[in-house]
Amino acid sequence: MRQGDAINSGRxxxxxxxxxxxxxxxxxxxxxxxxxxxxxWRAVKILHEGMADDASFRARFLxxxxxxxxxxxxxxxxxxxxxxxxxxxxxxxxxxxxTTLGALLAGAxxxxxxxxxxxxxxxxDVAAALDHAHANGVAHRDLKxxxxxxxxxxxxxxxxxxxxxxxxxxxxxxxxxxxxGTFAYMSPEQCRPGHPVTASSDVYSFAALLFEVASGQxxxxxxxxxxxxxxxxxxxxxxxxxxxxxxxxxxxxxxARGLARDPxxxxxxxxxxxxxxxxxxxxxxxxxxxPPAPPPPGAAPRGRRPxxxxxxxxxLAVTAxxxxxxxxxxxxxxxxxxxxxxxxxxxxxxxxxxPARRSWPHYGYDxxxxxxxxxxxxxxxxxxxxxxxxxxxxx
Numbered sequence: 001m002r003q004g005d006a007i008n009s010g011r012x013x014x015x016x017x018x019x020x021x022x023x024x025x026x027x028x029x030x031x032x033x034x035x036x037x038x039x040x041w042r043a044v045k046i047l048h049e050g051m052a053d054d055a056s057f058r059a060r061f062l063x064x065x066x067x068x069x070x071x072x073x074x075x076x077x078x079x080x081x082x083x084x085x086x087x088x089x090x091x092x093x094x095x096x097x098x099t100t101l102g103a104l105l106a107g108a109x110x111x112x113x114x115x116x117x118x119x120x121x122x123x124x125d126v127a128a129a130l131d132h133a134h135a136n137g138v139a140h141r142d143l144k145x146x147x148x149x150x151x152x153x154x155x156x157x158x159x160x161x162x163x164x165x166x167x168x169x170x171x172x173x174x175x176x177x178x179x180x181g182t183f184a185y186m187s188p189e190q191c192r193p194g195h196p197v198t199a200s201s202d203v204y205s206f207a208a209l210l211f212e213v214a215s216g217q218x219x220x221x222x223x224x225x226x227x228x229x230x231x232x233x234x235x236x237x238x239x240x241x242x243x244x245x246x247x248x249x250x251x252x253x254x255x256a257r258g259l260a261r262d263p264x265x266x267x268x269x270x271x272x273x274x275x276x277x278x279x280x281x282x283x284x285x286x287x288x289x290x291p292p293a294p295p296p297p298g299a300a301p302r303g304r305r306p307x308x309x310x311x312x313x314x315x316l317a318v319t320a321x322x323x324x325x326x327x328x329x330x331x332x333x334x335x336x337x338x339x340x341x342x343x344x345x346x347x348x349x350x351x352x353x354x355p356a357r358r359s360w361p362h363y364g365y366d367x368x369x370x371x372x373x374x375x376x377x378x379x380x381x382x383x384x385x386x387x388x389x390x391x392x393x394x395x
Contacts, residue, residue: 009021012036013033013044013046013083013085013088013090014081014083014085014090014092015035015036015037016033016034016035016036016042016044016092017033017034017036018031018032018033018044019031019032019033019034019041020032022043024048025161025163026163027047027048027051027057027060027061027064027163028045028046028047028048028061028163029045029046029048030043030044030045030046031043031044031045031046032044032095033092041095042080042092042093042094042095043092043093043094043095043096044090044091044092044093045090045091045092045093046088046089046090047061047088047089047090052087052089058089060163061089061091061163062082062089063165064091064162064163064165065079065082065091066082067138067162067165068091068093068162068165069082070136071132071133071136071138071162073128073129073132073133074156074158075125075126075128075129075132075156075157075158075159076129076132076133076158076159076160077093077094077096077149077158077159077160078093078094079091079092079093080092080093080094093160096149096151096158096160097151097152097153098149098150098151098152098153099149099150099152100145100146100147100148100149100150101119101122101126101145101146101148101149101150101157101209102144102145102146102148104116104118104119104122104150105119105145105212105213109216110213110214110215110216110244111244111246113213113214114213114214114281115281115283117155118150118155119213120278120281121155121156121157122148122150122157123210123213123274123277123278124274124278125156125157125158126143126148126157126159126206126209126270126274127206127269127270127271127273127274127275128271129157129158129159130143130159130199130202130203130206130269130270130271131269131270131271133159133165133202134199134202134269134270138162138165139165139197139198139199139201139202140159140162140164140165140202140205141164141165141181141190141197141201141202141205142161142163142164142165142181142182142185142205143159143185143202143205143206143209144182144184144185144205144209145209145212147159147160147161148160164181181205183222183223183224183226183227184208184212184218184220184221184222184223184226185205185208185209185218186205186226186227186230187200187201187204187205187230187263188204188230188231188261189201189263191227191230191231192231198263199269200263200264200266201263202270203258203266203267203269203270203273204258204259204260204263204266206258206270206273206274207219207255207257207258207259207266207267207273208259210255210258210273210274210277211238211240211255211259214240214244214247214251214255214277214281215240215243215244215247216243217243219237219238219240219255219259220238230261237256237259237260237261238255238259239252239256240252240255248280248281250276250279250280251277251280251281254267254273254276254277254280255277257273257276258273
């Protein structure tokens, strides 16, 4: 049997019969699957076929399963099982009936989001998940709205996709790793190959996510321009009030602490950052919180973009490097919402029907070959006379 996308619906993997492909990320394909004995529905992630022959990817996939399995927390998607069968490497996860934080954000204007009870709860839940992971020595390294699932029935938010996670904050491990993550939310140290990535890196990514909640866009935009913004220690840090001057100064200050380019200057934890964010955006006394916004009929309108950092030209130049060298691997990732689960069938009952389809938009960049790209950015930054030293200090 072949790995990932080549597996057909109806195939048996372990004790799970695959129903259909519901998503595909940088490392694996995710299937809705039913346990043949218990009748319960799960999400089964299988390593992509193209990565199955690479020992490093197989090791990474196993590491994801081990890390997520021991991070038992109500706000982290549970990994229930791992196995290898006929050369198929797979892990079984709980299936969440709901949507993503990204979809919730797309359903309302930025000001409305700040009072949305579902969004506010999701922020607190994500902070709890990150603090739990960090307390257990795990850095997620790819926090973004599409990696936060929000349950339809209970509104609980769960952090998922530990495919890039590191355990133990071991600098020796990160120095040999390639730059991985999603441009818009990567910390400066993630943009520099060989620099240690720790809990503080996740705090930066969390601050970038919160910046998007408040303003409608990540602090430095998307793509290579975002990498230039993260690294440009000579440019002013992103300010949410530059996007919307009506936002509270306390909110701007809280996000500035989370987005400090020097890890030593950042908020002490995700919980501290979330508390400051929620306090700064709390509805005024007597003002009811906004109900969840309905999903948009089409694509969500993009918020007004702040002035770009001076080194957007450098990022564009790197785009030419990428086009020439082929160093950048972009993977659009789609994790479709596992639709509503059906109750287990009784022994004499017919086989339960699979849950109805529901779409989860999930887009990202998987930088599996970007050492050359980031190195080119650093060289261009140095050419511009800017500091990109090993500490990442913003001066």
